[in-house]
Amino acid sequence: MGYANLHSCICDLERSGQLRRITIEVDPHLELAAIARRAYARQAPALLFERVRGCRFPVLANLYGSLERTRYIFRDSLPRLQALIGAKSDPASLLRPPTRLLAALHGASHLLPRRRRSAAVLTHRCQLHDLPQLVSWPADGGPFITLPQVYSEHPAQPGWRHSNLGMYRIQLAGNAYAADQEVGLHYQIHRGIGVHHQAAASRGQDLPVNVFVGGPPALAVAAVMPLPEGLPELAFAGALAGQRLALAQPPGWPLPVPAEADFVLCGRVAPRQTKPEGPFGDHLGYYSLIHDFPVLQVERVYHRPGAIWPFTSVGRPPQEDTSFGAFIHELTGTLIPQVLPGVRAVHAVDAAGVHPLLLAIGSERYTPYSPCDRPQELLTQACAILGQGQLSLAKYLLIANEQDAAQLDIHNCAAFLQHMLQRCDWRRDLHFHTHATIDTLDYSGTGLNQGSKVVIAACGPPRRPLPEQLPERLDLPSGFSAPQIALPGVLVLQGPPCFAPGSQPTADLQRFCSHYATDHPINSFPLLILCDDSAFAATTLENLLWVSFTRSDPARDLYGIGAFQQDKHWGCNGALVLDARRKPQHAPPLEDDAGVIRRLESWAVHGGPLHGII
Structure with a gap:
């Protein structure tokens, strides 16, 4: 049977050697997040920080820090859930073998939530400033909730059957938010809560919203699942947890809460009110900048006895959310x-x-x-x-x-x-x-x-061999240098910086492409990538992918040798050229605070409190 709450999961992980308690005091400002990121890189156990400076609640990090641990957490329910998903894609699979039918039926029995009259999470109240004020990166606009489960219901069809549970980041303080009253609600496009917010706004109504933190681990995974419309995340969480999700009703509040959650924030989103949110160090490896997003007017903050605050830190991949993605692909790929x-x-x-x-x-x-x-x-x-x-x-x-x-x-x-x-x-x-x-x-x-x-x-048979050595003559235009072969057929070059005063990215690339005829040896490489540091980009495949695709926009940054336009179609007779240099409009990349890193490194030496963890 799966875990009914976060406490039972932590106890099981500790018994199996997959969790470490950190007893030294850790600062929630930069320190805790930096430890979490390095723990993930070391494939360390989950970490329970028992002493967080300025906060009475312990913080859990790196819970989903490996795909193996994520599978372990859901090991009891995975066969039933996979049978249930397989039945949707291939109903005949239930008969191969017949036990799959029983597994699918058992999994389906957990889809419907059940009601409780009372809940541990509703027994205590606190203020927003009592929650862990975790700041992950030096330029972040304030503390954020990084594993929130944001719950809303359709105003025209109230009830969990027409609900949405999504992981939309919450800024707890900073910027122009009223202290202990408002938090930022950053939801992006193609998110289910947007449909609910629009429906409420069209009626001139506020949208009630709950933010759950902690609770059964299945809830956090359900919040990021790309589920088909019509399948509520609460139902999926029950199937993943291997038991029906217990819901309770706060007195005088329209939305239910998971009875086994650790924290719940209850509030309302006005139809049109926004405030500046951010910056925030995000999963592309850069800061998302300050933009106006909806505001949640918080009316209540609940927590259970012995509540634990789960937390993650995102940044340039791979990070802990990489394990989320891999696990979700295993569940939904079929x-x-x-x-x-x-x-x-x-x-x-x-x-x-x-x-x-x-x-x-x-x-x-x-x-x-x-x-x-x-x-x-x-x-x-x-x-x-x-x-x-x-x-x-x-x-x-x-x-x-x-x-x-x-x-x-x-x-x-x-x-x-x-x-x-x-x-x-x-x-x-x-x-x-x-x-x-x-x-x-x-x-x-x-x-x-x-x-x-x-x-x-x-499609079709190969058209060309892919070169693995540099041509004898490249004859690079001025300002372009340091050619590196990143992969067979992929040549990386260093170009003039786009941040230089008066720089003209388009002019640089047009000059580069016009320098070569289509029969020049450089065209034996079908793909040329121009960047700021060719040695860095060519060192690993991960560097190449990150630089190439996070720093370019196809319509603006794809060029070609021998380019042409015919019947509104653009193509080129020679090599395709991708401009992956940083541009003035790009957000700054994430960099750690050097003083924090030095402090952590002193704790990681032999005999130190973080030795073997980071």
Whole structure:
């Protein structure tokens, strides 16, 4: 049986050697988050900080710090849940073997929440300033809740069956928020709470909202699951926990709360009120800057006896949320062919910041009676992918044909990129969507939520070998230097800085491309990437993906040698050139506070309180 609350999970992890208690006092300002990030990098156990400076509540970090530990937490319910998900994608699978049917039925029995008259979480009240004031990065605008479960119901259809539970960050203090009264509610586009907020605003009403912290671990995972419309996250949490979710009703409040939650903030969101929120060090590896977002007017803060505050710190991938993503893919990957006919798999690349880069494997079935020498159905499938929920936020979608390489692994990014580069025809296979919607956290486009997309589709036999050595003559234009081969067929070069006064990114790239004829040896590399530090970008595949796809917008930053436009289609006869230099509109990258790191390193020496953890 799964865990009914966070306390039982912590006790089990401690018994199995997967949790360490930290008894030294730790500062919630930068120290705790820096420890958590380094603990994740070391694949350390979950960490329970018992003494948090200025706060009476203990803090739990690195709970989902490895995919193995995440699987362990849900080990009892996973077979039943996978049978239930498999039944949706392939009902006949329930009979192979027959025990799958029993497992699926058992899992379905946990979908309906149950009501309790009383709840531990409603026994105590506190103020916002009593909660852990955790600040993760030096330029953050204040303390944030980083594992919130934000609950709302549709105003026209109240009740949990039409509810939404999402993980939308909450700024606890700072900026212009009224102390102990207001918190920032940062929800982005394509989020379910937006539908509820719009419905309430159209009626001229405030939207009641609960923010849960802690509780059964299944609740946090359910809050980030890409569930189909009509399946409430509360129901999924019960199936994942292996037991029906217990709900209780606070007196005089319209929304229920999980009876086993550790904390609950109850408040209301006005129809049109916003205040500046941020900055916040985010999962792309940069700060999301200050923007206006809704305000939650907090009316009550509840907590249970012995409440524990779970916390995570995000930053340049991989971080703890990487384990979340991998676990979710394991649960939902089998549903892709059903939701997107003809598509075998889709992979949002964590190292590239998740939303900037999607890899997909589709299938060409339009003309099975003739050779497949150009993308056809792949383009239809690409449109379907970009029309699916949060997948629509992608900037780069690379889609390959399953029939060309049945063994192609969508999670082997290096092999996938090489497969594409062997087959792409830059005169034909680039398909742009301009003035489109991108991730709120991505500043490579033209404005907040604004940018472009490109679909790169490839099918057929290889068109070219991919070089692995530099040509004898490159004859680089002035200002361009330090060529490095990052992958076969991918040449990385260092370009003039875009932050220099008077710099003109477009002029630099046009000068670079016009320097070469289409028969120049540099075109043996199908992809040229220009960046600020070619040695850094070429050192690891993770560096290459992060630099290339978080620092570029397809419509503005893709160029080509021998470029042309015909019938409103853009292509090039030579190499494709990606400008991945930092631009003036980009957000600053995340950097640790040097003094904090020195202090932590002194604690990590042999015999120190954090030895073996960070």
